Amino acid sequence: MNQDQRTAWFARMMESGLEQDVFAPSDVLTHATPDVLANHLPPELLSKVLQASLTAGSMTPERVLETVTPELLAKHLPHEVLWQCIAAAAARAGVVTS
16 A cells, blocks of 8 residues: 555545544544644644634634544644554444454
8 A cells, every 4th residue: 555545544534433423523632632733734734723713712623623634634644643543443442453
């Protein structure tokens, strides 16, 4: 699997997990912490997150993920971080990996 395919796979897994309530935005941001976001998102995307939060009057996990979509998460964050989110959701669901 090449990098583009891997990125597309992670984007789809994150999108599907959020759509199917396998994990919530707060679960994603448990792994994609502010430090991770600050160190990996491009400055213009961080600026959009801050602008959206300031306009709304608060920064919530839901608001962050309105701006930093699953596609952007997969494009910019280390895939290990996204995998931790997916694996934690699988563990909560009782899925065991060997």
